[in-house]
Amino acid sequence: VLRKELIDGLRDRRSVVSTLIFPLLGPM
Incomplete structure (x- = not known):
């Protein structure tokens, strides 16, 4: 469960x- 929470946090x-x-890359 902890690992899944870490993956969700990174995502x-x-x-x-x-x-x-x-939005910064859009004009470029």
Whole structure:
């Protein structure tokens, strides 16, 4: 269960980072 929570946390963090970075990469 702990491992699954860690994977979900990394996935959520990655999704947040992607949502922050994609708008910056859009104009480029």
